[in-house]
Amino acid sequence: SAQPAEHDEL
């Protein structure tokens, strides 16, 4: 599964 590389949400 893909892990969040960067926080693109608010």
Next chain:
Amino acid sequence: MNIFRLSGDLLHLASIFILIARLHQTKSCAGISLKTQYLYLLVFATRYLDLFLGFVSVYNTLMKIFFLASSGYIVYLMYSPLKASYDKSLDSFRVEYIIAFAAVVALAFPHKYSVVEVLWSFSIYLESLAIIPQLFQMTRTGEADNITSHYVFALGGYRALYMLNWFYRYYTEDNYVDYISWIAGIVQTALYGDFFYIYITRVLKGKSFKLP
């Protein structure tokens, strides 16, 4: 970006406009928890430090600046011009416990051990619990004026929409999962359970928000 996240963000934006309108119209902050507002300022200050570290989009940057500025403005209003209407004795939840709990969980389960990542996790966990002083105050007094209940509803609805967004992202972005956001988002939405029930069964039917 997808429709669920955009709707969630817009509802979050709406909640802040509703609160600011409420403070301006009534020239009073009665019924609003300063502790919850202070926690949101802390949430945005610790999460949006990344404004200085990277760029996601113009939308993302503008929203972050808005959330930081508006939460600062609300805390300022309640501390200074509206201070006389603030009843400290009703806003009595011990907020230290929330901050300490979020700090411990953030230190125990961040994505990575770096200052920015631990602060990000802290802000996510803190946000999930930040409504507690507001709900506690409403439980204590047993009522809320309508515009305050619309504010709390919009604030709770925003994270519920984010959960649909995470479902959507899981299926459309190669099983994308951010487990910290998921866990905190579920807790955050669950905290509103009783509130949502009373809001739907009373306020939407034209009655005032009152606990049975």
